[in-house]
Amino acid sequence: MVPPDQPVTRPVIRPVTPHVPLGQHPAPTHTIAHLSDPHLLADGALQYDAVDPEAGLRTALERLRRLPHAPDALVFTGDLADEAEPSAYVRLREVVEPVAADLGAQVVWVMGNHDERSTYSRLLFDEESDAPQDRTYDVRGLRVVALDTSVPGYHHGEVTDDQLHWLAGVLAEPAPHGTLLALHHPPIPVPMLRAAEIIELADQHRLAEVVAGTDVRSILGGHFHFSTYSTFAGIPVSVASASCYTSDPAPLGRFVSGVDGHQAITMVHVYDDRVVQTVVPLGDAPEVSGVLPTVTAQLEALSAEERRELLSRKDSAFNRGELAEELGRW
Incomplete structure (x- = not known):
């Protein structure tokens, strides 16, 4: 937790482009x-x-x-x-x-x-x-x-x-x-x-x-x-x-x-x-896997079919770990 005498000063991170849904539902109103x-x-x-x-x-x-x-x-x-x-x-x-x-x-x-x-x-x-x-x-x-x-x-x-x-x-x-x-x-x-x-x-x-x-x-x-x-x-x-x-x-x-x-x-x-x-x-927990946020813009640029094939298909290059560098996975 943040100590009581330490101000919360981290900058607000906002997307620079409008939210692009990655699934079938629109963004919330x-x-x-x-x-x-x-x-x-x-x-x-x-x-x-x-x-x-x-x-x-x-x-x-x-x-x-x-x-x-x-x-x-x-x-x-x-x-x-x-x-x-x-x-x-x-x-x-x-x-x-x-x-x-x-x-x-x-x-x-x-x-x-x-x-x-x-x-x-x-x-x-x-x-x-x-x-x-x-x-x-x-x-x-x-x-x-x-x-x-x-x-x-x-x-x-x-x-x-x-x-x-x-x-x-x-x-x-x-x-x-x-x-x-x-x-x-x-x-x-x-x-x-x-x-x-x-x-x-x-x-x-x-x-x-x-x-x-x-x-x-x-x-x-x-x-x-x-x-x-x-x-x-x-x-x-x-x-x-x-x-x-x-x-x-x-x-x-x-x-x-x-x-x-x-x-x-x-x-x-x-x-x-x-x-x-x-x-x-509110409490942080140890991270055991992760994907960097830079992947978002790359996924938004793909079509819905391309995204599904890349992330949903079990034997895709992403799920085999072969696109780690391209998609920021570690």
Whole structure:
């Protein structure tokens, strides 16, 4: 992970030519980076005297610079500050906003159960408010709705009648590319983390009645500290892991086990007819094989038939290792 005092300064690598699909599907219309639960603490403090949440956040942001599609937005689904300390929100902006600007990405903040509305609204939006922090964002025609499911003084989630009425009004008019609903408490079962059942989103059927049949294409959540997937009212749900510590879904002799490992973010690629979610682990692993990025332009210059013969045919020169120098393989 990147040390907390070391700025993320690597240049953004962008393709110099438009994306040329190498398969049958077009490029996505939108790319969204889904990050969750950074749990920043003031003054570089550690969680459980072991985990550096700022280092985890920096590592997550550094990962975004490696991706083939620069994200259009960074969506943070809650628990931004572990103890809702004002300086933690200030530091959050100092770390995230310069990277987002470099990437050309909007930042979407979502309230979590560890956040406090008054501090959150004042330091992230320059507003004084104790009301639910519900907002909409226009990401090149893709609508992102940040829904505040927090309950003051509690860790479980709720959505009030007023919020449901507001959400129904927002969704009454479809967006050009549809809607992503971002909230902290995912409206799904959690069979791998029984403790989370106690602090889940309450009365989920009421939210289902509002989103069913609308243009909501995917629901993004956090809260559980591990990646998981489901559906809700016929809508795909994707829960991103945390960038700080994670929950072990298969602990040994524990009801709940928080571990310093398996941190990840989720990339959301939106197409005209579908949404693709991909888990991106934050920790580096030893590479055992690789192909240099210079191969991309060479493959794009070939026809679809030539690419298939070169890479798919088992006895091709590439798969026999005879084109290593030409295609940058090592």
